[in-house]
Amino acid sequence: MGMFDRVKICHGLSEASHHDVWFQTKDIDRHLIDYEIRDGHLFRLNGVDDEGEHIDFDPPLPVELTGTIRCDTTLNEGTDAEHVAYEIRLVKGEVRSLRQLPIT
Numbered sequence: 001m002g003m004f005d006r007v008k009i010c011h012g013l014s015e016a017s018h019h020d021v022w023f024q025t026k027d028i029d030r031h032l033i034d035y036e037i038r039d040g041h042l043f044r045l046n047g048v049d050d051e052g053e054h055i056d057f058d059p060p061l062p063v064e065l066t067g068t069i070r071c072d073t074t075l076n077e078g079t080d081a082e083h084v085a086y087e088i089r090l091v092k093g094e095v096r097s098l099r100q101l102p103i104t
Contacts (some may be wrong), residue, residue, distance in 0.1 A: 003030040006022045007036070007069065009088075029055055036060060047055055062093055065093055070087050085100070
């Protein structure tokens, strides 16, 4: 399976039921760090200090990432399960495009 990070997208998704849901991604740090996209920007919510202890950032730290993040999750369980994936393009941490990916 491997390490991943989590991304929560607070607005701008094609389905309202996809907002404020944790998506997994392997396109950022892969250190089990939580990120949030809100107000059109990427923010880091937590990390690890020099002693290896988990810390939350308050306020969250802006991230100046340029690139593409692909993230996905499964909503619901059993026969109602729905796999959802998005692609987010960023320039210096600002969302330039956000689109739902087709699931094949």
